[in-house]
Amino acid sequence: xxxxxxxxxxxxxxxxxxxxxxxxxxxxxxxxxxxxxxxxxxxxxxxxxxxxxxxxxxxxxxxxxxxxxxxxxxxxxxxxxxxxxxxxxxxxxxxxxxxxxxxxxxxxxxxxxxxxxxxxxxxxxxxxxxxxxxxxxxxxxxxxxxxxxxxxxxxxxxxxxxxxxxxxxxxxxxxxxxxxxxxxxxxxxxxxxxxxxxxxxxxxxxxxxxxxxxxxxxxxxxxxxxxxxxxxxxxxxxxxxxxxxxxxxxxxxxxxxxxxxxxxxxxxxxxxxxxxxxxxxxxxxxxxxxxxxxxxxxxxx
Numbered sequence: 168x169x170x171x172x173x174x175x176x177x178x179x180x181x182x183x184x185x186x187x188x189x190x191x192x193x194x195x196x197x198x199x200x201x202x203x204x205x206x207x208x209x210x211x212x213x214x215x216x217x218x219x220x221x222x223x224x225x226x227x228x229x230x231x232x233x234x235x236x237x238x239x240x241x242x243x244x245x246x247x248x249x250x251x252x253x254x255x256x257x258x259x260x261x262x263x264x265x266x267x268x269x270x271x272x273x274x275x276x277x278x279x280x281x282x283x284x285x286x287x288x289x290x291x292x293x294x295x296x297x298x299x300x301x302x303x304x305x306x307x308x309x310x311x312x313x314x315x316x317x318x319x320x321x322x323x324x325x326x327x328x329x330x331x332x333x334x335x336x337x338x339x340x341x342x343x344x345x346x347x348x349x350x351x352x353x354x355x356x357x358x359x360x361x362x363x364x365x366x367x368x369x370x371x372x373x374x375x376x377x378x379x380x381x382x383x384x385x386x387x388x389x390x391x392x393x394x395x396x397x398x399x400x401x402x403x404x405x406x407x408x409x410x411x412x413x414x415x416x417x418x419x420x421x422x423x424x425x426x427x428x429x430x431x432x433x434x435x436x437x438x439x440x441x442x443x444x445x446x447x448x449x450x451x452x453x454x455x456x457x458x459x460x461x462x463x464x465x466x467x468x
Contacts, residue, residue: 186433256377338409
């Protein structure tokens with residue numbers, strides 16, 4: 168029998184709303200509507216991987232642009248498509264500036280493992296699946312998980328990194344890294360790209376706006392303080408606690424699958440969440456799946 172496969176995002180879906188989990192993970196109903204921050208994150212990782220692998224700027228940009236080109240824009244309004252174009256220009260600019268800000272990375276971290284998919288059996292019958300952005304060994308020989316995130320500049324402060332230090336996803340990264348390395352890494356290097364809130368000026372063309380953003384990131388990244396990097400040492404005991412708790416939830420999810428339960432209660436507290444209304448709002452309220460808005464049968468990671 169094939170093991171059930173869980174991940175941080177699957178567990179998060181289950182924790183947030185059982186109904187959401189069932190629709191996404193069991194019925195495999197997936198919204199065709201794009202969540203742009205996820206696109207930006209994927210594009211950043213593609214560019215960074217290309218850079219760490221020694222590819223030139225044109226090849227890095229090609230990897231980044233391929234992500235944006237693959238976005239399904241059929242359900243996006245005209246202004247949303249324009250915003251996506253702006254986001255691509257912004258992303259190209261700040262990733263190039265990133266290579267300037269961290270130009271010494273290959274010296275500081277002489278050994279790098281990039282974009283690694285990792286899978287291990289967390290309890291009998293359940294595999295845990297995850298993706299590591301970068302594993303980096305520093306000049307002293309210590310290994311670190313390096314994770315790159317984008318965030319609004321106004322939201323990154325001391326509390327931001329305090330939250331990172333106890334974040335379940337970070338603990339999962341540590342355990343995945345231990346699976347690759349054979350031992351627990353020292354901690355996590357949390358790499359944040361700060362997104363500015365600049366807007367298109369009245370009368371300014373889209374191309375001129377994108378060029379202005381690129382100038383800001385490439386020329387002024389030092390004075391604007393657009394990059395933040397923190398090393399966080401993570402206790403193996405904290406990872407052990409994460410593993411114990413995650414095994415408990417994994418067993419609960421497996422039992423729900425095995426028993427083929429028919430009632431998956433919704434959490435109305437999450438119907439309106441971080442990025443607006445839940446993508447399954449119409450499914451929950453009407454009981455119908457609009458095949459223009461959703462695909463059925465595609466797995467989520």
